[in-house]
Amino acid sequence: MIAEDPLRYPTRLSRHDAMRDPVRVFDALRRESVTALGGVLSGFWGTIEEQVRLEALAGHDYSGAQDDRMAVMALGHRALELATRYRESLEREFDAWRRPAVEQDADTSLSLMSEGELEIHLAGQHITELLDHQFLHPLEQLGERLEALAEALGVEGKRANPVRPVATVAAFIGLFGTEDLTRGLRPLVFNQFDKRLPEVLGELYEKLNALLEEAGFGSGSDSPDRVVRRPAPAPGPGAGDGRAYAGDQAGDAGGVWVPDGGTVEYSVRGQAGGDGDSAGGAPAGGGPGGLVQAAAHAAAAEGRPLRYRDVVREHLADWRAAGLTAGEGPSTVPPGAQVLRTEDLLNVAQILQGDDAAPYTRALAVSDARELGRVIREAIRGGLRQLGLDADAAHFSVDEEDAIDLVGMLFSSINGANDLEGRARDFFGRLIVPYLKVALTDDSMFNRRSHPARRLLDVLTEACDGNAGETPQDRETLDRAERAVDRVVEEYDEDQAIFELAASELRDQLEQQRRRTELAEKRAGEAIHGRERLQQARTHAADLVASRLSGRMLTASVARFLDHDWRHHLTQAWLRDGPGSPRHRQAIALGDAMVQVDADAAQARGRVVAEQLLALQVPLGECYSSCGMDAAAARDAMARIISDLGLPDAARRVHHPEGGVDDVEPAVDESPLAGLRLAGGTDTFDFDPEVAARMRRLRVGQGLRLVEDGQESAARIAWISPLTGRFLVVNRRGMRKMVVSPEELSVLVAAGRVVVRSTDAPFDEAMRQVWKHLGSMRDPERAANG
Structure with a gap:
């Protein structure tokens, strides 16, 4: 053996x-x-x-x-x-x-890679x-x-x-x-x-x-017999504000500026249940430590595991109380009233799962979680009537109230944080009842990233965000998204694997879409880079022309040559061979030689002028050729110059450049943020140099949130110009939103129209908004004391 x-x-x-x-x-x-x-x-x-x-x-x-x-x-x-x-x-x-x-001596020799x-x-x-x-x-x-x-x-x-x-x-x-x-x-x-x-x-x-x-191998002072998971520190009250850019409170949990890497993390995600895979955390503004401990003790006393709703129950109660004060929200349960059991509510939800989702879609369009919660409750009461029960006498338990409100807030936040068109919004409306069923039985959806229902919402949001179905590829993506939603609505009962299957099928489609998006972003960056090079070449040529014309008495033909033909020749040489190249230096020397020829002609130095013109025939021919002139037009242009230079008393005066430098990039970018003069316009604006310096440290892939009319949408930096340092900003689908310089971006950040923050998954972003809203319902000091 x-x-x-x-x-x-x-x-x-x-x-x-x-x-x-x-x-x-x-x-x-x-x-x-x-x-x-x-x-x-x-x-x-x-x-x-x-x-x-x-x-x-x-x-x-x-x-x-x-x-x-x-x-x-x-x-x-x-x-x-x-x-x-x-x-x-x-x-x-x-x-x-x-x-x-056994340790060995390290190899200290160097080798090339x-x-x-x-x-x-x-x-x-x-x-x-x-x-x-x-x-x-x-x-x-x-x-x-x-x-x-x-x-x-x-x-x-x-x-x-x-x-x-x-x-x-x-x-x-x-x-x-x-x-x-x-x-x-x-x-x-x-x-x-x-x-x-x-x-x-x-x-x-x-x-x-x-x-x-x-197995009893806990961290810190946890005993082997009973390990209590510790939640991560929650962000402070200021961290819940999406308007702040990282670096405002360096070292805070709410935002950390990483100068060299250029990646800005928004916050440290709290671990409400202590799950290493959890996300969402406790409500902003309330320290979760005492809250989690109190909920854990209550759960232990009842002989059940800690649930996610236990952590946020008090916040949800305060949120509902605020709604009751405004004349909205669920009604209170009178003593001795009939309270629906979770099993009864699941049976009603099963009936509603295939019904018309138009009421939910309309409520989503309002972006009001209270309105969506009201519609969900009305639909449930309608389902009770279909079962022949007295809907007016039935009331929801606290658990069911929490589940309904969390689902309503989740979907409202997803709608508010993303650009969802009518058809896409309908997909989310149809999923509300299936997700309510999940929330009634499985709290981990709200704080476990690997939850299959969570993954489906993430991939569905990526497929629908900013997708108006304008191209065949976009329409195909929406069709795939619709099939994924159909599968969940038609087949989901208790097995959550259906969410993973639907998400996997849609994710395959997005993989192909991402490849096309990357190619489109690459082409957009190359196009912008080309326009910037042309702008720089034109600016450089304009400066040279202005310096040669400034204060000099020149004949009209030579001045016209410098202002038109030579300007264009300089631009072409800069673009094709680069500044400082031999060809570019030869182009500059041609203009200087023409200025000198004109000066010699003014002094009646005919022989010198003739020798210089003979020597310049080839460079002049190359100049005219780069301007697109044929041989006949080039001969006519040279004849006019020779005619003027042959007369010492020809009229001469100081000329000023006629052509300015045309903008090759629109002064105002066609984007939701076009209220400011963006993309290299000539308007002056005030900006904080320190913030602008931070913006210059951003890197490709940096997540941004664009704010328009109070609604945020996801964006990221797809390309950074090597010439000007400008950022190409695209949305989740790779569509161009704006092109801005670091200075212009700092102005948008200060105005609250752009938030610099790492890109979160759609579900994470929605939960962040939920906790931010819940945190505003409670006094921070009271929340911190549990």
Whole structure:
């Protein structure tokens, strides 16, 4: 018999003892991690191959497309080998954590990296930095619990987390040789990996934290028998205000300015339930610590787990009370009245699920959560009447009131924070009843990012935000979104997997849309860059012309040549060869020579003039050719110049440039924010130099919120001009919203029309708005005291 490794195959124990045995716990951690992370490569190469095919259809580089296709096919044939190597790399991380290898002398020699190796290295570094920031809180929890496990196992010294982002990314990078990924394939592979890995890591960290907690390996001073999860600090009252840009309160939980990276995070997300995968947090303005503790004690006293509604119940009660004061909201329950059970309400919701959603859609258009809550309650009472019950005598329990209001506030916030057209708004109206059913039975939807219902709303919002169906591709996306909604409305009863299935189908469509969006953004950036180069070339040429004409007595033909033909020749030389190039210097020398010829002619130096004109024939011919003149027109122009220069007493005077520098970019950008003169206009405006300096540190991908008439919409920086530093700002669908300089952006920020903040998922953004609204209902000091 082969002796089993006690570290990997420990002796059999009872389930209770196994959960306490550190060796068993380590083995479970290893198994869960390798299985989950290995799934990242499931179907990976098939997806990449489809993207390569679409890229080939959209592009014009046939040779490059063929290279990409051959490369991805080769990788697809090696899919099993790559997956195996990836799992083995992950297992080695656990081996190093449990039984570190003998230290070896580090190799201090230097070696050069190829361009491909450098791109791969930088791509991996970028993904790692984003993941470290995204999972900061669950990684801290997991690190502390792993330290407790290491102590129990007798492992000495500080050990690196075996499932830290850098380890998973390094394992992926290690799969490829220098020739495996073509130049066109590299971004597709790493974009897909970056898209899949965060979702898997979020679920994995949640599972590992829960496993370690259940086994008694808590963090800090938590006892092994009972670990109480601690929520993260909530933002202060000012943090709930979306108008503030990061940096106003550096170091606060509400906003942190990162000078070098240029990424602005809005807030530290609170963990209302302590879930490593949770999102949403406690209401802004009220410290959640006492609130969570009080709710946890109450739940424990009743013998049930802590629910999300327990944390926000008092806030929702205050919100409803404010509505009652205004003559709205639910009625109070009189003593002895019939209260609907959750089972009864679910039965009514099942009847309503396929009914006309027009009342919900109209309520969404109003963007009033109270109005939507009222419509939901009226619909439920109508369903009770269909069942033959007395709807007027029935009342909702506190749990049901909370669920209805949370769903109403959620959908109203999504509608208010995104640009939803009529058809898209109808999709969300149809989903209100299914999501009410989820909220009645599963509170985790509001604070767990991996919840399938949450994922569907995220992908549906991305598909519908700003989508008016103006192009065939946009209409196809809306059709796919409608099919996803139809599937949920027709099939959802209790199994939440239907949400994940619908989201997955729609997500596939968005992957194709994103590829087209990226190409459109690239072309838009190139077009703006071209216009900026033309503007700079024209400005430079105008300055040279003005300097040569200033204060000089010139003949009309030479002055016209300088102001028209030479100006155009300078512009072309700047654009084609760049400033300071030999051709550009030769173009400048031509203008100076013509000025000198005119001066010599004024002094009757005929022989010198003749020799100079003969020497300038070739440069003049090139100048006229660049202006688009044919041979005959060029000869006529030169004849006029020679005629004027041949007469020493020809009329001369000081000339002024006739042509100004035309704006090649509209002075006022066609966007919802066109109230200011944007995109390089000549209007003067006041701006804070410090804020403008912060804006200059922003990077591509930075999230923004555009505010118009009190409504926010998502946007991001898609491109930054290397010439002027201006930002191309697009919406979620990649459509251009505006082009602004850092100074102009600082003015919009100060005016409250742009908010600089990291891009949150639509559901996260909606919950942020919900907590901001709920927090305004309570006195912050009272909320902080629980």
